[in-house]
Amino acid sequence: MLEEEVLCAANVSTVGKEQYLALIQEDPTVTIDTSTAGKTSIKFGKGSVTVSIGTAQIPIEIGKIDFKVLDAPTPFLLYLADMDRLKVYFNNTTDKLVQGNVRIPVIRK
Secondary structure (H helix, E strand, C coil): CCCCEEEEHHHCCEEEHHHHHHHHHHCCCCCEEHHHCCCEEEECCCCCEEEEEEEEEEEECCEEEEEEEECCCCCCECCHHHHHHCCCEEECCCCEEEECCEEEECCCC
8 A cells, every 4th residue: 555645735846637637738748647646645724635646747947847736726836845956946026936047937816
């Protein structure tokens, strides 16, 4: 049996299934590794626990990020440890992710 780890959403990069499906319409090379399904459980605040249905490694301008895919209405959420690993920070005055000379606009909603 797989060991399950319950994390708050802030401890792992996550994405909802619908957002993942929208992404693969634009980039069908992104796949989901279902062998990791159930290995991670995420809890949003005081809400109920949501179990991952897999992991998608998504390449973006700042590097590759492993997102736990959830069967929940969740946008792409980038974990701080991934930002630290990739040496990127969020400039909240310009709404951009910054990594060296790379600047990636972030849209707030």
